[in-house]
Amino acid sequence: MKRPRILVVGGGFAGMECVHRLERRLAQDEAEITLVTPWSHQLYLPLLPHVAAGVLTPQAVAVPLRRMVHRSEVIPGRAIGVDPAAKAVVIKKITDEELVREYDYLVLAPGSVTRTFDIPGLTEYGRGMKTLAEAAYIRDHVIAQLDLASATTDQAERESRLQFVVVGGGYAGTETAAVLQRLTTAAVKRYPRLDPALIKWHLIDIAPRLMPELGEKLGLKAMQIVSERGVEVSLGVSVAEVTPDTVTFTDGRKLPCRTLIWTAGVVSSPLVTTLGTETVKGRLVTDPEMCIPGADGVFALGDSAAVPDLDVGGGAVCPPTAQHAMRQGKAVAENVVAALRGRPLQPYRHRDLGLVVDLGGVEAVSKPLGIPLSGLPAQVVARGYHLGALRTFPARFRAAAGWFLNAVAGDDFVRTGFQARRPAALKDFEVTDIYLSPEEIRRHVESLRATAA
Template sequence: MTAPQTSGRPRIVIVGGGYVGMYTALRLQKKLRNDEAEVVVIDSRSYMTYQPFLPEAAAGNIEPRHIVVPLRRVLPKLKVVTGDVTGITHARKTVTVKPHDGDAYEIAYDHVVVALGSVPRILPIPGLAEQGIGFKRVEEAIFLRNHVIDQLDMAESSDDPELRRRALTFCFVGGGYAGIEAFAELQDMARYATKLYDSISPEDLRWVLVEAADRILPEVGPEMGVWTLESLRKRGMELKLKTFLNSCVDGHVVLSDGTEFDTNTVVWTAGVKANPVLGSSDLPLDERGRLKCTAALQVEGVEGAWGAGDCAGVPDLTKGPGEFCSPSAQHAVREAPVLADNLIATLRGETLKNYEHKYAGSVAGLGLRKGVANVYGVKLKGWPAWMMHRIYHMSRVPTLRRKLEVQADWAAALVFRRDVVSLGSLQRPRREFTEFAPRPKVDPPAAAPVSTTK
């Protein structure tokens, strides 16, 4: 079944409701006239997640609901479809959508904006698929916070040294931006939480980070990366560079340097790749599975297709030929308005503009009042970097409401102590209900009548 255009207007379908998808839709909603086009936004979730705040949400500094933006609330003039995009056939100009319940169907379009983003780049390591925890979604941040506190509860309630050691060991794989922030924020939270436990001290916690490269946090440059490495090691955290995860079957971690230990926590943040849905489309892709795009954010060689963000290979005009924009929120939020303006210009027969933005650098939070930054060559560390991290991302959080809610969370944290509580039962909401629910009595089947005829 194909959903055709019913309004007579050109239809723009935006595939993905993340940074690029939502910001492009916001721009189109603001600048398009009602008679120029209808816009449809498709995403598997009905909200956009502001990912730079995931570590603080996991650490409990920010309420998780305050880092997500409901698409239907901010896009009231557009149509939002909740479902998984399973295919894009540009030859027929259709997108295949699989709703969470029901049969798949197709949506026709005149223009498609491909903003599918990225997915974790998971390697075929024994045990990883069964034991690993990702860190790209707000659901994963909530789960990880609850999980870490559950491990402290488990260790406090047991005198088995092997069980305690396993519960209090936390392993992270990947030393990039997401990995280091999550690693540092959760360690800071867990270290504080030990004050509430009689038999657990900060020294009982073991935090191990595994990184294949010879440095961490490349986004802030070599000098600040070394400072971050030394700072985390001073906090008692183990960082193993030029080391690989060989196996984690049943939580038994084996590293390439010969280290072995048991843990209930393996967090995988070792890179991302373009959404694999692109591989089943008929759009041109580069060797890394990304859309081949021009600097004007059009897909190369085809009309009516646009791309930006992590799933697109967009030329970086500030670096010269052969260079591409990095897969970062900094580029995504700036590409979106250029894409929207160029799409509108195409509808109106106007000239397109190229996307050009020099990467400003990065800021990273390393726990409460701890951070590192390298922005336009200005290098900061400690409390000043932490403040810059918060100020910068506060300016980027979508909607005034979310800005105020996040500021309220931060203000509360200045007055009150950390709220360390696990809501692990969120993963098992019906457990108690089903455990105590009486089972209906089942009458034994009636005996079959005995035949008396011969």
Template sequence: MAPHIVVVGGGFAGFRAARRLARTSRGRARITLLNPTDYFLYLPLLPEVAAGVLEPRRVAVSLPAALPGVRVVLGEAVHVDPDRREVRHHDPEGRAGVLRYDRLVLAAGSVNKLLPVPGIAEHAHGFRGIPEALYLRDHLIRQVELAAATDDPAERAARLTFVVVGAGYTGTEVAAHGRLAVRELLRHQPALDGAQVRWLLLDTAPRVLPELSPRLSRTADRVLRDRGVEVLTGCTVAEALDDRVRLTDGRVLPTRTLVWCVGVRPDPLVEDLGLRTEQGRLVVDEYLTVPGYPDLFACGDAAAVPDLTRPGRLTPMTAQHAVRQGALAAHNVVASFGIGRRRRYKHNDLGFLVDLGGPDAAANPLRIPLSGVPAKAVTRAYHLISLPGNRARARVAADWLLDVVAGRPATGFGLLPDTSLKAAINAR
């Protein structure tokens, strides 16, 4: 019977691993991908979905369509037993299932990082998937509409104050795109002509985008401030309430919008394994194999991969590393069956890209610092190349063009709680 290879997770690492396995195993193995959704999410473009630049399906690539020869099982992995070679999971309807494997690629990815800040879990908006991006889009539209409808200056000011916590890639892009999105929405609200809109970006770090060079960080900071975003470094939220937040410097900001982009942590599945971890990530060797378990591989955000270019350190949790680790994990899985020779993971970062909305971006491809239109061109070209499939690329390019020539729609999707079916029925 053909060996069974199971890939847990359909993010950057898992998707690339499954795709490479399907191509290199040459039909000599059964490949199963376990993922909670039937699509691969291209996360870097999610802020543009929230801003209304891209339609949500543009960043979602169908797994069955993109992975011919791979069986896609919808479900959430809840436990891995490496001794019995089993993955236990729950499907979308809560039914339990078990996948038995000969080789396992653990690419479970990461989840939002919640800090012990009072009120965050109850009042902050996360930003990790399409539902959250669409919810934020609806929320921004709702706040602008309610601000236009009220005659209370204090309420209007609170509804037009938007707070983003976390000045890494996601938070910076959410603040940059969100500011432009709200500016576009205000064009359809004459009652708000001249109204003050506040966007604040908070982080305990001393500068925005601390992962980047100081030069690129300054570029992003300048663009944000020129656009009217207030950048508060060395500061974060101490308490969140329904209608205001209290900052660590003592200030209180009346607001109805708090977006939480503080960072991510490895999926809890990693801790459940009971194996050795580092910084919360599953320890693997340079071949992406878990010590003591030659049939268990891990890659992406879930894996503590040694960085051979910087001895003693781990590779960062970025999409760039996840993609390459997924491909190498697939190669080494196939090599474990005697097809080819396994390789070590060694990769230098090729640079970073941050899309700041409009004509602005910051990038350092091949360590060449760029800003403005050149950086924007490089950033969009990179995303088009990285998106799987020509149809997805064409549709994203078309949406970008439409945003320039026709603007973006000012309608939401009715995802806010009080627009539910139950609320509609009760209102009659």
């Protein structure tokens, strides 16, 4: 008898938790499990700013899939189209070879991509913070600006290389500005020709305050911490234009600047548009059991799914956070197992554990179980949470060792050169132009099935 086919798209928090739980809950002869992901690791996104600042190594935040996936098939590639009627997915491998994989149960956890706007020069000259490659590039780029500023005799060039702009006052943007500002403050002591006063970091956001999810008190505390370090925070402001050596704000200011780091939110993977099912704010609409209405056997979760938040009610959906993604992954796995065994599915409910924001050093703001904390107690909570969320002991050990070494020995200022002279703008890292329309998906499915036959 042919085993049911379970296809999981996405190797992030949601997808990996789902596969891990499925392997634990299902006997080998109960189902055939396949994971589609372009990467050989699960990336722990909340700690990417620490990689950019050189506090942690990439291995500390990139957990190898093979440490968590033991008997599932792994296809290295991306799903580029879903045909719910044919119960088939079109996949483009990392070699650009295309194939069709049929399923009985499909779990969609393709994640998100950086949200951009129609701002002149943004995709050409902006840098993101969504991948290991981007974090590694930003580290090299920031240190290179110090090297080049020290070497030039042109004062205008020096000033432009020593101004840095981070767009986005959420967790990613605030943490990125905080830890990189600490890095340049420590590094400039090694550059006798540079005046530390010339190094300026700007954190801007169109919202009226930083990280509103934390509440007004902690948001103001975070703003106070980064401001006292010398980061200039501008709220109610966005970017109007970006050139290779200037950034113009919507309030009219034009800064000489060669570094724009864009962290102004995320949007669902373009894969969601290929299904032809209902979406809300770009996310796939699901029922409380995380099934997609009108798509038999299809579940959606994580950043690309609008999963009802039953605890909040009133039509609210779960925010796109790692905490929700990991819990939804486990819950979807249990529902797939229930569907396989003819049992009723369970709605997704959660208890919020709170929020943590690591601002580097001993500074942090946290809200565990609704209790507002700042300073060292908040930092202990934040790093304890991250260690618990990392999926393997080697990753936890590397993270803890990296933090300890940084606290004892201080920062290092090495440029690796891995991304030297390679394009590294947003348009080079965001793979958004490979997805198919519904008509193209049907043609691909028919064509690839005929070729396989």
